[in-house]
Amino acid sequence: MPDARLLYAEPDGTLLEHPRLRPAGLSFNALAREPLWLPLPAGATLCQLPGCTAQGIDAQGKVRKMRPGMDLAVGALLPTGYARQLLPAYEKVPGTAHLPLFGYTAVAAVDGEICAAYTPIDAPGSWDPASYNTEALRGLVGARLAAAPDDPLLAQLGVCALDYGCYTAQNIFYERWEGALPASPTCSAQCVGCISEQLGEVPSPQIRLSVAPSAEQLADLAVAHLNGGPNRIISFGQGCEGDPLNRWRALARTVRLVRDRLPADHPHGGYINMNTNGWHTRGLAEIVEAGLQRIRVSLFSAIDEHYSAYYKPRGYSFADVRRSIRLCSDAGVWVALNLLTFPGYTDCEGEMDALLELIATEGVHEVQVRTLNIDREMLRESVPEPCGRERGIPHFLDVLRASGVRVATHAWVQPDPIAVEL
Numbered sequence: 257m258p259d260a261r262l263l264y265a266e267p268d269g270t271l272l273e274h275p276r277l278r279p280a281g282l283s284f285n286a287l288a289r290e291p292l293w294l295p296l297p298a299g300a301t302l303c304q305l306p307g308c309t310a311q312g313i314d315a316q317g318k319v320r321k322m323r324p325g326m327d328l329a330v331g332a333l334l335p336t337g338y339a340r341q342l343l344p345a346y347e348k349v350p351g352t353a354h355l356p357l358f359g360y361t362a363v364a365a366v367d368g369e370i371c372a373a374y375t376p377i378d379a380p381g382s383w384d385p386a387s388y389n390t391e392a393l394r395g396l397v398g399a400r401l402a403a404a405p406d407d408p409l410l411a412q413l414g415v416c417a418l419d420y421g422c423y424t425a426q427n428i429f430y431e432r433w434e435g436a437l438p439a440s441p442t443c444s445a446q447c448v449g450c451i452s453e454q455l456g457e458v459p460s461p462q463i464r465l466s467v468a469p470s471a472e473q474l475a476d477l478a479v480a481h482l483n484g485g486p487n488r489i490i491s492f493g494q495g496c497e498g499d500p501l502n503r504w505r506a507l508a509r510t511v512r513l514v515r516d517r518l519p520a521d522h523p524h525g526g527y528i529n530m531n532t533n534g535w536h537t538r539g540l541a542e543i544v545e546a547g548l549q550r551i552r553v554s555l556f557s558a559i560d561e562h563y564s565a566y567y568k569p570r571g572y573s574f575a576d577v578r579r580s581i582r583l584c585s586d587a588g589v590w591v592a593l594n595l596l597t598f599p600g601y602t603d604c605e606g607e608m609d610a611l612l613e614l615i616a617t618e619g620v621h622e623v624q625v626r627t628l629n630i631d632r633e634m635l636r637e638s639v640p641e642p643c644g645r646e647r648g649i650p651h652f653l654d655v656l657r658a659s660g661v662r663v664a665t666h667a668w669v670q671p672d673p674i675a676v677e678l
């Protein structure tokens with residue numbers, strides 16, 4: 257067994273390796289020992305968890321809590337391409353606020369090397385962190401905004417690219433791959449872990465879009481992006497907005513305008529994608545009719561009660577979401593799920609059964625495994641207990657792959673040769 261040691265941090269950020277205690281990990285309901293540790297992947301970052309006292313395992317197998325508030329738990333934030341297996345093991349000092357919305361992953365020192373508890377899913381490809389936030393970016397954004405000083409959509413994307421570090425926004429300025437097309441200031445849900453609008457104490461990582469771009473503005477940017485090279489994607493439904501289906505009429509018009517100017521079978525036709533919670537089936541039907549080619553539907557649980565507890569739907573139900581998925585698969589649209597995974601929840605037997613039933617019944621083609629960025633206690637306070645026995649994320653991924661659905665962490669893009677000087 258590799259010589260794994262607990263990693264913890266002092267309040268000033270000093271990272272320390274414990275000489276005796278072994279590391280552990282947390283899931284929704286349990287403390288797990290001895291997960292599979294793999295070297296920290298490129299692009300991952302380490303962080304300390306304020307108010308979270310580190311816990312380790314002693315030689316007798318007992319859980320040992322370290323000095324409250326002094327010896328802090330440490331976690332890794334993983335890039336695209338990996339599925340988190342466990343969170344760091346900690347116990348919160350009473351009164352500790354919920355942690356910011358990140359995907360904290362358990363870490364350890366294994367034979368002196370920093371490792372984390374994850375399962376590799378796919379190569380980052382066009383989502384490789386090394387391709388983003390380059391020195392050239394600020395200049396590219398500045399030049400594009402100077403050329404269109406009155407374009408509110410580009411101005412928003414400039415903020416997203418430089419302040420939020422959003423990859424799909426940056427691709428608009430790098431002129432490649434999957435580009436962002438945010439459109440909706442409002443949403444029909446109020447997700448517990450919403451990254452653009454939080455009503456409680458936890459800050460949202462992004463500030464929600466305040467202006468609704470016109471169909472003409474959206475179409476102009478879409479055509480400019482798609483027509484710049486082969487196999488590009490333009491995506492409605494970004495982290496900085498509500499849900500695009502709240503503007504289904506404007507988006508149906510946008511897609512028609514785009515396809516009038518750039519037919520799908522044009523060498524640079526590319527793909528039109530929508531990331532959505534899938535709430536408005538009739539509106540979605542209009543957008544599919546106009547030429548939508550891909551959809552990615554957000555999902556925390558395929559069990560109605562658990563879905564509703566997380567999404568807090570307003571004016572729709574989980575049955576509407578299922579109808580939307582069905583409508584798209586019947587229409588030949590590529591259907592992906594944006595599965596918000598949480599160890600000890602997603603991998604429970606009842607949750608897995610419900611997910612597999614939804615995939616088979618409604619015709620899902622792909623599951624994008626996404627780490628749910630949320631404080632563990634905040635989630636536990638917000639959703640019911642998961643259904644069935646916890647089986648572990650590696651087992652869950654095996655079951656998912658065995659179902660025949662494509663398992664990935666991001667949309668597939670055929671990278672065209674990099675034209676821009678990075």
Ligand code: SF4
Binds near residue numbers: 444445532
């Ligand atoms: S569907 Fe998206 S925008 Fe709407 S509340 Fe959920 S995370 Fe936020």
